[in-house]
Amino acid sequence: MRKPLIIQTDFGTADGAVCAMYGVSYGVDPELRITDLTHDIPQYDIWEASYRLIQTVNYWPEGSVFVSVVDPGVGSTRRSIVAKTTTGQYIVTPDNGTLTHVKRMCGITEARIIDENVNRLPGSGESYTFHGRDIYAYTGARLAAGVITFEGVGPSVEAESVIELPVVEAAYNGDRVSGTIDVLDVRFGSLWTNISRDLFLKIGVKHGQRVEISIENETRTLYKNILVYAKSFADVYVGEPLIYVNSLDCMAVAINQGSFAKAYNIGTGNKWQITMRKAPKIIYED
Structure with missing residues (x-):
C-alpha cells in the first residue's frame, strides 16, 4: 500500500533540483502522492530543517515518508539514514542533526543506514553532489511505494546514535x-x-x-x-x-x-x- 511522500529541502524552486527529485520519485511509482513541506529552508540551516520536521511530522499518518535534504556535508563521511519515529513515520535524511527535534520531542525507535548498493538511483554511482536526488528521493520513494520495507533500507543502527545538534534547555x-x-x-x-x-x-x-x-x-x-x-x-x-x-x-x-x-x-x-x-x-x- 502506497504511503504519502513529503519532501523538504533548502534548494528553493528557482532551478530544476526539486523537480528532478519529483521525477526520480515518480520514476519509482507514478501513483505516489508527493507533498512539499518546504523548499525555503535557509541554505545549510540544519537547525531550521530540524524544527520544520517537528512542526509537521506528527500530523501525518503512520507510515508516511519524509525526505529532508539540508546537507552541507554532502559527499563527506556523514551517514545517510532512515529513522522511524515513535508515531510510525519515516524520515530519510543525512545524519547531520536534522533529526534533533524529532528525536527529543517525538522520539526515534529505530534507524537504518541506507545501503547504496541497493537504494541508489541506477546510473548515478559517479555523482557525489546530489544525494537528494540519487539517494534520498530514490530511497524515500521506494519506501513510500512499498518497493522496499524499512528492513530493506539497510543495516540497523542504534537510535541513540542519531546525531543531535547542541540544545540549550528552557x-x-x-x-x-x-x-x-x-x-x-x-x-x-x-x-x-x-x-x-x-x-x-x-x-x-x-x-x-x-x-x-x-x-x-x-x-x-x-x-x-x-x-x-x-x-x-x-x-x-x-x-x-x-x-x-x-x-x-x-x-x-x-x-x-x-x-x-x-x-x-x-x-x-x-x-x-x-x-x-x-x-x-x-x-x-x-
Whole structure:
C-alpha cells in the first residue's frame, strides 16, 4: 500500500533540483502522492530543517515518508539514514542533526543506514553532489511505494546514535523562565521559543495579565518590555506586541499584524536568549 511522500529541502524552486527529485520519485511509482513541506529552508540551516520536521511530522499518518535534504556535508563521511519515529513515520535524511527535534520531542525507535548498493538511483554511482536526488528521493520513494520495507533500507543502527545538534534547555528560576528563540514563524515574523506552556505557567500568569520579557544575544540586550499574555492576536490592538502559545504548545512573541523579528532585528538559535517573568505591580504614591 502506497504511503504519502513529503519532501523538504533548502534548494528553493528557482532551478530544476526539486523537480528532478519529483521525477526520480515518480520514476519509482507514478501513483505516489508527493507533498512539499518546504523548499525555503535557509541554505545549510540544519537547525531550521530540524524544527520544520517537528512542526509537521506528527500530523501525518503512520507510515508516511519524509525526505529532508539540508546537507552541507554532502559527499563527506556523514551517514545517510532512515529513522522511524515513535508515531510510525519515516524520515530519510543525512545524519547531520536534522533529526534533533524529532528525536527529543517525538522520539526515534529505530534507524537504518541506507545501503547504496541497493537504494541508489541506477546510473548515478559517479555523482557525489546530489544525494537528494540519487539517494534520498530514490530511497524515500521506494519506501513510500512499498518497493522496499524499512528492513530493506539497510543495516540497523542504534537510535541513540542519531546525531543531535547542541540544545540549550528552557529553565524555571524562581520567578522567571528562560529559554532560546528557536525559530521564526517566517512569514509573519513571530518569535518561537523553546519555553513550553507548562513551564511558562509556573510564573503564575493568566490570560490578560502582563509579562516582562527580555531578549539578549551574546553581546547585549536587544529588547525589554512588558507585554500582554493573550489567547490570540485579536486580544490586542493592531501594532501591539503580545505573548501567546504557538502551535507546538510553546511560548511565542509577536506583533499583531507586524513582524517582531524585523522590528527589533531579532535572530534565532542558541545565542538568542529570552527571559519572561510576571510583570511587577507598579504602585503610585500620592
